[in-house]
Amino acid sequence: MALYGMIFRAGPAVGAVLMGTLSEYLGLRLALALGAILSAGFWLATRFRHKFMAAGLECSPMGAPEGRPCQPA
Numbered sequence: 088m089a090l091y092g093m094i095f096r097a098g099p100a101v102g103a104v105l106m107g108t109l110s111e112y113l114g115l116r117l118a119l120a121l122g123a124i125l126s127a128g129f130w131l132a133t134r135f136r137h138k139f140m141a142a143g144l145e146c147s148p149m150g151a152p153e154g155r156p157c158q159p160a
Contacts, residue, residue: 109118133140 106118106122109121113121
């Protein structure tokens with residue numbers, strides 16, 4: 088829980104510092120364009136793996152009596 092809180096509290100602050108630094112060197116338009124491209128890339132990567140991730144989260148550990156066991160990849 089502490090890691091969750093640290094990521095969601097520090098993530099936006101670190102992102103703001105990085106975007107500010109990038110915009111100082113590259114200009115605001117290019118920095119925002121790079122941020123948008125990076126965000127779209129991560130979205131596409133997770134979108135294509137969505138079914139695989141959902142299947143991995145919904146299966147039970149090996150040897151568990153309830154649910155279906157995970158299939159090795």
